[in-house]
Amino acid sequence: ESRSSTETQKPKDYTLGGLLPEPSEFDPGVSCKSRSQQPHRKNYFQPSNELIRRLRRYEARHGKCADRAARNFFQPSESQDDDCRYVVWTQQSGFGNRLITLTSAFLYALLTDRTLLVERTEETAVLFCEPFPSGSWLLPLEFTGELIYSLDESSPHRFAHNFTNDRARGGSTETANFSYIHLTWTKDDEDKTFFCDESQVQLERVPWIFMRADNYLVPSYFFISRFSPDLGALFPDKEAVFNLLGNYLFQPSDVAWGRITRYYRYYLADHDRLLGIQIRTYQAKSPLPNFSEQLQKCIVENNLLPKVVVDGQSEDISRLREKKNGTTGVLITSLDSYYYDNLQEHYLSGRVESGESVAVDQPSHEEAQLTGISSHDLKAWAEIYLLSLSDSLIISGWSTFGYAAHALAGIRPWILLNVNDDQVHDPPCIYGKSVEPCDFAFPIGKFKCPSEDIPRDTNIFPYVQSCDDWESGGKLV
Ligand code: GDP
Structure with a gap:
């Protein structure tokens, strides 16, 4: 890293511009x-x-x-x-x-x-x-x-x-x-x-x-x-x-921080770019092969990862440590390992056209939600936090897990739509209109205060718009 000496001498601001106490x-x-x-x-x-x-x-x-x-x-x-x-x-x-x-x-x-x-x-x-x-x-x-x-x-x-x-x-x-x-x-x-x-x-x-x-x-x-x-x-x-x-x-405690920093160091720190992907489905039947396909479609249509070509070419392994040509780290989180397996498989099936490398990894696959069990919650927190360190994010619609990650990151995410059936939806994903989480239960248009005659609608609140993934929900923009 080439930093000017004045920059190196400047004391680090741990307060995020005055937000946090010293x-x-x-x-x-x-x-x-x-x-x-x-x-x-x-x-x-x-x-x-x-x-x-x-x-x-x-x-x-x-x-x-x-x-x-x-x-x-x-x-x-x-x-x-x-x-x-x-x-x-x-x-x-x-x-x-x-x-x-x-x-x-x-x-x-x-x-x-x-x-x-x-x-x-x-x-x-x-x-x-x-x-x-x-x-x-x-x-x-x-x-x-x-x-x-x-x-x-x-x-x-x-x-x-x-x-x-x-x-x-x-x-x-x-x-x-x-x-x-x-x-x-x-x-x-x-x-x-x-x-x-x-x-x-x-x-x-x-x-x-x-x-x-x-x-x-x-x-x-x-x-x-x-x-x-x-x-x-x-x-x-x-x-x-x-x-x-x-x-x-939400500052991670030492036990969470240890896990976060170790994972970051081993799997993420050396890449030029980080893409986070959070896959959450709500069907009893899982995994959903259509959702894996939809994720691929979202990635390809929006150029979120470099393209793979299958042409039988390979490279001289002895030179690869020096010559990387740019690397992208992909962090996948999900209760399932299926989506990771598919994406990983895709990047091993052929070479990346641009000569870059793409490394896909998933920190855990817990199979089922076990909120309240400490080792499970530790993984959930570490993964939300790690996702929030990405440069760009693909999240699953309707999931507060993904909302928390992108909102902590301050990133507008790509949101995979309709995560609950066996269709491949079109468009597969849309770019979120803001970095705020969605409120699924936003009461606008349906509810009025006792002193009011008619329900309020969103015209009164131009900064609250319909959620990208939940029409009747509201999010700040
Ligand atoms: P939501 O139900 O998708 O809105 O997200 P929540 O975080 O409120 O609840 C889902 C819970 O399931 C999480 O808190 C985790 O315990 C577990 N879970 C879901 N997805 C993941 C994941 O990608 N990684 C890990 N480690 N746990 C997950």
Whole structure:
């Protein structure tokens, strides 16, 4: 690498342009190597000054409020003049879903001056570093599993279903007043009133909010007019929300970082270009040969990899170490090894026309989703992160795993369409319209707030458009 001497002397910016706190602000006893070994991603968005200011303000508050969370919840009468309010993230679905709901919960905390606390799960407690310099983000141990598991659609605290009861409970000696926001796939129109201004006014008085969601809530925050000025100031570029907040929150812990960096070094670091491919299908019957064909078609039609010619030519192996002519590394992730086998086979069946080399590799093939098992979740996180280091990405439609990878990377992906049948679709893939994840459950056009006469449509929100792979979903552009 030829660098000028001034460049070499310039101290490395570990903060991604002010987004992250300096690594030195963290307790040296809490190890988090990834924080001071930031990768060279090319596509970070620049954080706005307002976002930087708000994050630092958040961090200062977090330290204070996280420490007194258990007392605040279990002895509310002793915390009367405490101005700490909380939002608690709880787990739902796979790793990708969790990344997008955690990001959603954190943005809610920023917008409402609440402190984010998270359920202790494999990812929050083991696979990520603590994101804030002072005060843990983990829900204190006093909050039992029983309390957290009871938060589902039958909870008496379910917001909008019995909000008045909840309020009546406020000030009780047992626990603080709290509301449960139910935004999983079993949500109803009442639950969705969370995205209405009048609900947010009510919720302001509720010190504790527990949230369970499986979708990316951020596009719906733009419904809430009291959040609009803030959202505009924090994110002048709306497609940057997940890229900025995700890169802020999700630093791989040492165990994850070791796996990521070793794999990167062995298989990816020496290539001139990296293409990431994420294959996810939802049929019981798998693998899907048609999907493998569709992937090939996507690659060929869009020139995403160099062409193969089968002409019987070979090369003098003794000279190959010096003469490479450019190399492309292809990182495939999937629960199946079938798609990798096919692509690998293709690149071994003939030579690459341009003289370049193409090396295809897949870090794991777990065969089935086993969320909650630590070695499985570690692989999922490492692979999402590794995909996010690619120069370009092909992902599977409808998968939050792929969304998280491309949004962390700051890359618009190629999206393979209709991953659930036995057809080879045409077009096989389309180029994503933004780097943001899709919200499949975006309520626009179908839902109205109690104070409104007609449902709002997307004309009011030009920066939320239909998802590339899910017509009725919404994504920020
Ligand atoms: P989604 O269901 O496609 O939206 O993605 P999620 O990440 O929420 O859930 C799928 C889960 O299946 C992941 O969290 C992993 O546990 C597993 N999984 C799916 N695809 C892959 C993959 O390519 N690699 C690995 N290691 N795990 C995967």
